[in-house]
Structure formats: C-alpha cells, structure tokens
Amino acid sequence: MSDQQIWIYVIVGITFLLYIGIAIWSKAGSTKEFYVAGGGVHPIANGMATAADWMSAASFISMAGLISFMGYDGSVYLMGWTGGYVLLALLLAPYLRKFGKYTVPDFVGERYYSQMARQVAVICALFVSFTYVAGQMRGVGLVFSRFLEVNVDTGVLIGMAVVFFYAVLGGMKGITYTQVAQYCVLIFAFMVPAIFISIILTGNVIPQLGFGSKTLEGTYLLEKLDGLNTALGFNAYTDGSKSIADVFFITAALMVGTAGLPHVIVRFFTVPKVKDARISAGYALAFIAILYTTAPAVAAFARTNLINTVNGTAYKDVPGWFKTWEETGLITFEDKNGDNKIQYYNDKNGDEGFIAKAKEQGWNGNELSIDRDIMVLANPEIAQLPNWVIALVAAGGLAAALSTAAGLLLVISTAISHDLIKKAINPNITEKGELWAARISAAIAVMVAGYFGLNPPDYVAAVVAFAFGLAASSFFPAIIMGIFYKRMNKEGAVAGMIVGLLFTSSYIVYFKFINPEANIAENWWFGISPEGIGTLGMMLNFVVSIVISKFTSEPPEEVQSMVENIRYPRSN
Amino acid sequence: MENHQRMKAYWKKNLSYLLILLIIWFLASYGCGILFKGPLNQVQIGGFKLGFWFAQQGSIYIFVVLIFVYVRLMNKLDKEFDVDEKE
Numbered sequence: 001m002s003d004q005q006i007w008i009y010v011i012v013g014i015t016f017l018l019y020i021g022i023a024i025w026s027k028a029g030s031t032k033e034f035y036v037a038g039g040g041v042h043p044i045a046n047g048m049a050t051a052a053d054w055m056s057a058a059s060f061i062s063m064a065g066l067i068s069f070m071g072y073d074g075s076v077y078l079m080g081w082t083g084g085y086v087l088l089a090l091l092l093a094p095y096l097r098k099f100g101k102y103t104v105p106d107f108v109g110e111r112y113y114s115q116m117a118r119q120v121a122v123i124c125a126l127f128v129s130f131t132y133v134a135g136q137m138r139g140v141g142l143v144f145s146r147f148l149e150v151n152v153d154t155g156v157l158i159g160m161a162v163v164f165f166y167a168v169l170g171g172m173k174g175i176t177y178t179q180v181a182q183y184c185v186l187i188f189a190f191m192v193p194a195i196f197i198s199i200i201l202t203g204n205v206i207p208q209l210g211f212g213s214k215t216l217e218g219t220y221l222l223e224k225l226d227g228l229n230t231a232l233g234f235n236a237y238t239d240g241s242k243s244i245a246d247v248f249f250i251t252a253a254l255m256v257g258t259a260g261l262p263h264v265i266v267r268f269f270t271v272p273k274v275k276d277a278r279i280s281a282g283y284a285l286a287f288i289a290i291l292y293t294t295a296p297a298v299a300a301f302a303r304t305n306l307i308n309t310v311n312g313t314a315y316k317d318v319p320g321w322f323k324t325w326e327e328t329g330l331i332t333f334e335d336k337n338g339d340n341k342i343q344y345y346n347d348k349n350g351d352e353g354f355i356a357k358a359k360e361q362g363w364n365g366n367e368l369s370i371d372r373d374i375m376v377l378a379n380p381e382i383a384q385l386p387n388w389v390i391a392l393v394a395a396g397g398l399a400a401a402l403s404t405a406a407g408l409l410l411v412i413s414t415a416i417s418h419d420l421i422k423k424a425i426n427p428n429i430t431e432k433g434e435l436w437a438a439r440i441s442a443a444i445a446v447m448v449a450g451y452f453g454l455n456p457p458d459y460v461a462a463v464v465a466f467a468f469g470l471a472a473s474s475f476f477p478a479i480i481m482g483i484f485y486k487r488m489n490k491e492g493a494v495a496g497m498i499v500g501l502l503f504t505s506s507y508i509v510y511f512k513f514i515n516p517e518a519n520i521a522e523n524w525w526f527g528i529s530p531e532g533i534g535t536l537g538m539m540l541n542f543v544v545s546i547v548i549s550k551f552t553s554e555p556p557e558e559v560q561s562m563v564e565n566i567r568y569p570r571s572n
Numbered sequence: 573m574e575n576h577q578r579m580k581a582y583w584k585k586n587l588s589y590l591l592i593l594l595i596i597w598f599l600a601s602y603g604c605g606i607l608f609k610g611p612l613n614q615v616q617i618g619g620f621k622l623g624f625w626f627a628q629q630g631s632i633y634i635f636v637v638l639i640f641v642y643v644r645l646m647n648k649l650d651k652e653f654d655v656d657e658k659e
Binding site for chain 2: 222244274296568
C-alpha cells in the first residue's frame with residue numbers, strides 16, 4: 001500500500017467513526033425528533049447543517065471543474081446556487097417556521113385545504129429528492145474507486161451502510177449533528193488545497209484575492225488565462241459563449257429552484273423561533289459563500305495549471321497523476337498526429353485563421369479529453385501537494401456527498417411516513433408506529449438510492465436540470481402565493497402547479513430525451529435552454545394561478561386567518 | 573380594530589423592506605453580473621474585469637450582507653410593533 005493510500009484510509013476512517021459516534025449519541029426518540037430534530041437546533045448549528053446539506057458532491061467535486069471549462073458561463077452556478085438563499089431568507093423561511101409543521105407537502109396541503117394539492121406536492125418532493133440522491137451515491141462511488149482503489153460498487157455499498165446507520169437511527173436529529181461535523185470536514189478539505197495552490201501560483205494566501213492577482217511571472221492570472229484559452233481556440237475565460245438571455249434564465253431557474261427544494265426548506269423547521277429561522281439562513285449562506293467564492297478561484301488555478309502541465313508535453317514525461325486518472329478512464333489521450341506529444345485545443349473552433357494555424361503546427365485534432373468531475377480531485381496532485389492534503393480532499397468529497405444524501409433521504413422518508421401514511425392512508429397510526437414507518441421508509445430509500453448508485457442512469461446530469469426546473473415551476477410559486485397572497489385558493493394553486501410542471505417537464509423531456517439532436521440554441525424558445533426553462537414555467541405558474549383564482553371562490557375563513565397568522569412572529 | 577391597523581402597518585413595512593432588498597439583490601446579480609456585464613468589464617480592478625468579478629465574487633458577498641441586514645431590520649421592526657417572540 002502506498003503512502004498516499006495509508007493517509008487516505010486513516011483520514012477517511014477517522015471521519016467515518018466520528019459520524020457514527022455522533023449518530024449513536026443523537027438517536028431520535030420521537031417523531032418530532034426524527035422529522036425536525038425536536039425543533040431545538042441552535043441557528044449556527046443549523047446554518048452549518050444547512051450548508052452541508054446543500055453543498056453536495058456536485059458543489060464539492062464537480063462545480064469548480066465545470067467552471068474551469070466554462071469560464072464566465074460557470075457564473076450561473078455561482079450566482080444561482082447562492083442567490084436562492086436570499087429568496088429563502090426573505091420570502092420563505094420565517095413564515096414556514098411560524099407555520100410550524102414538518103414538511104413542505106404539509107404546508108401546501110393545509111394552505112390549499114386539499115388532499116390533491118398535498119399529493120401533487122408529495123410526488124414532486126419524491127421525484128426531486130430521488131434524482132438528486134442518485135447523483136450523490138455516484139459521487140461516493142467515484143471518490144472510493146479512485147482513492148481507495150476498491151471498485152465503484154463496493155464504494156457505493158460502504159457509503160450506503162454509513163448513511164443507513166445514521167439516517168435510519170437518528171432521523172433529522174442524527175443527520176443535523178453529523179452534518180455539522182461534515183461541514184467542518186468538507187470546508188477544511190476544500191480550503192487547504194485552494195490556499196496552497198493560491199500561494200504557489202500568485203503568492204497570495206487568500207484564494208479569493210489570488211484569483212485577481214498577478215502570477216509570479218508578473219501578468220494578471222486572469223489575463224494570462226484569457227491568453228492561454230484564446231491561443232488554444234477556446235473562448236476567453238472571462239467571456240464565455242452563452243447568450244445573455246440564457247445566462248439570465250438559467251441563473252433564475254437555479255435560484256428559484258434552490259428556494260423551492262424540499263430538503264433545504266425543511267431545515268428551517270428545525271430551529272426554535274422565527275427569529276432563528278431568519279438568522280440561520282444568513283449563517284447558512286455565509287458558510288456556503290466560503291466555498292462558493294473559493295471555487296471560481298480554484299477553477300481558474302486548475303485551468304492554468306492543467307494547460308501549463310499537459311499541453312505540448314511529451315506523453316512519456318507526463319506526471320504520475322495523469323497516469324492514475326488515465327487508468328480510471330476519466331482522462332484519455334489519443335496521439336492523432338503521431339508526434340508523441342499531447343495537443344489540447346478546441347478543434348471545433350470555426351475560425352479559419354485558427355484552423356490554418358493549427359494545421360501549420362501539425363495539430364491533427366484535439367488529443368486529450370478530461371472528465372470535468374476530476375478537476376477538484378486531481379487538483380492537489382496537479383499542484384504536487386503533500387499526500388495528507390490529497391487524503392483530506394477524499395474525505396471532504398465523501399462528507400459532501402453523504403451529508404446531502406442523508407438530508408434527501410430524510411425528505412423521502414417523511415414524505416412517505418408523514419404525508420402519505422399518517423395524513424392519507426392511516427390517520428390513526430400511533431406515534432411509535434409512525435416513527436417505525438419513517439425508519440423503514442428511510443431504509444428503503446437508502447436501498448433505492450444505492451441501486452441508482454450501482455446502476456447509474458446515463459442521464460444524471462440531465463435529470464438534475466429537471467429537479468431544479470420542477471422545484472422552480474411547482475413549489476416556489478405555490479408557497480410564495482400561499483404566504484403573500486391571501487386570496488389565492490386551491491383551484492388556482494393546483495392548476496398553477498400542474499401547468500408549471502407539465503410545461504417545464506415537456507420542454508426538458510423533449511430536448512433532453514426525445515429529440516436530443518434538436519437541443520441547440522436555434523430551436524429553443526426565446527433562446528432559453530432546457531436548464532433555464534424552469535424560470536418560464538414559474539412565470540406561467542404565477543399567471544395561471546392568479547387568473548384561475550380570480551374566477552373561483554375565495555379560500556375559507558380559517559385558511560385566511562392562518563395566512564394572517566404566519567405573517568407575524570407572535571400573533572396578538 | 574386598532575390592533576388590526578397596527579398589524580397592517582407592520583406587514584406594509586415588511587413588504588417595503590423586501591422590495592428594497594430584492595431590488596439590490598437583482599441589481600447585484602442579474603444587473604451587474606449579467607445584463608450590464610459588457611460595459612462593466614471595461615473597468616478593471618486589480619486583475620478582475622468588474623462585470624466578471626460581480627458574477628463570480630461580488631454578487632455572493634452582497635447576498636450574504638443582504639440577509640444579515642434583513643435580519644437586523646426585521647428584529648427591530650418586530651420589537652417596534654410588539655410582535656417579537658418572547659423567550
């Protein structure tokens with residue numbers, strides 16, 4: 001076993017023991033503890049837990065890699081996945097906390113006094129959560145297979161066993177406190193290599209500043225990167241290639257989708273007071289912002305290092321990490337012009353001057369393909385950082401994936417035990433029975449998630465667009481109008497949710513699954529890609545809801561006074 | 573009835589805070605980071621083009637500040653209208 005592997009086993013092992021220890025210490029004894037951790041979580045702890053819950057394998061592992069290939073266009077993720085918290089804090093969290101139930105379908109069902117509204121909400125919640133959780137299990141498998149050199153399937157099974165243990169045993173209480181620990185692990189693991197690399201490249205300790213500093217050669221990093229990118233036929237790093245309209249709509253869909261995701265919303269049910277719900281959204285975003293402002297710096301550093309290290313390098317001279325990742329199939333090199341060197345450039349660039357220049361240099365097509373997901377994981381190796389840092393990144397990636405998976409599994413299990421069994425099928429179920437039902441559904445959800453981890457659908461990335469689009473076009477308008485528009489009735493809300501849902505899903509299904517060849521800007525409505533269509537679906541939902549509610553009877557007296565009631569932290 | 577008026581005033585004040593904060597939220601991200609990115613990029617601060625900086629750094633800092641400002645404003649407002657939660 002190599003030195004690096006010993007480090008990884010030790011660090012990952014310690015973090016896992018920690019999570020299990022916390023789970024045993026915080027075992028849930030009642031449904032209230034299982035669903036909302038007893039409602040007594042400190043706002044700072046809740047902020048950390050929310051941050052860990054929110055930052056998934058996608059944030060930790062994939063996002064910086066995506067940005068490093070997308071440049072400016074990657075901003076949609078940065079703004080989209082943080083700006084939603086402003087909406088949450090200002091428009092949702094305090095009121096839902098005052099409402100004081102356990103789940104999002106709870107709110108939708110009671111506010112719109114209808115079992116049907118509740119069922120629509122349950123289906124959305126289940127769909128969104130399952131698509132999301134499949135991606136997490138895959139992330140766990142990826143980290144295990146690369147770093148512990150076990151096979152991906154074994155990795156998924158180990159991950160399942162750990163999540164099973166603390167989600168099924170501890171419910172929201174166990175999850176919350178393990179997430180606090182996981183936040184600390186993941187943020188430390190993300191920052192350490194970022195700081196190291198920032199120092200190496202720019203001499204600045206703070207990556208957010210190093211990002212805008214000069215490299216040791218004396219040119220600004222971003223200027224240099226723009227130059228490297230354009231010389232290889234890519235768009236300038238700070239420019240990007242998406243249209244303004246598309247960037248706008250995708251950002252909006254991600255923001256609104258974030259604010260509508262059930263596993264995020266439910267976190268604000270766990271704090272004692274309305275006041276705490278507001279401030280804990282602030283803490284959550286501050287904790288998230290640490291990673292989200294570092295990620296674009298990491299992206300720029302990684303891109304610079306990658307181009308400098310591999311482009312034009314003779315294949316026999318490539319560093320060790322290149323070979324290790326090649327074995328996993330996530331880096332491939334094909335020597336198209338037979339010169340034994342690696343040429344990495346944009347061979348799809350239509351500019352004739354560039355094509356001529358490439359020909360002249362004897363380039364015969366791009367020879368290197370790199371999976372974007374590996375940038376963060378490979379980054380410490382590319383920058384030649386010590387082995388313990390690499391081990392830390394492995395533990396951080398696992399913390400990110402496990403914490404999000406656990407939060408999602410909880411939403412799935414409460415949707416089943418609380419919204420389906422208790423509220424629809426068997427209202428007379430005892431407290432103890434409901435707790436068992438919750439545990440059993442959590443267990444089944446772990447198995448299903450594990451199944452998707454073992455047999456990943458090829459379209460995980462496509463389905464994530466789906467999850468956000470659906471959350472944006474269904475939940476968000478229904479909840480907002482439920483709070484801010486007293487006149488909104490069940491007819492309007494249900495019609496709006498159904499229209500938003502159908503519109504968004506047909507657009508995505510058409511372009512992603514039925515006719516993927518047609519998925520180009522010329523065919524999109526108003527130039528909006530399927531990733532951004534949720535924004536339009538949301539607008540439709542608002543319009544349909546308001547129009548229909550005007551023509552139907554107003555909601556019953558007690559519902560209106562309930563809406564009145566949730567608007568004030570303490571009602572007189 | 574007087575109580576009713578007071579509650580109405582509280583809610584109105586709350587909505588006006590929301591409106592102002594959300595306008596800033598919109599300008600920081602969709603405005604500076606997306607719609608006006610082109611002209612802002614003519615301005616360079618350190619190694620950053622300004623529009624690019626808003627899109628990848630600035631907007632996020634502003635989001636965080638906005639929430640904390642909101643919390644302060646609301647805590648004060650709750651006290652003023654005597655709707656704050658007692659310990």
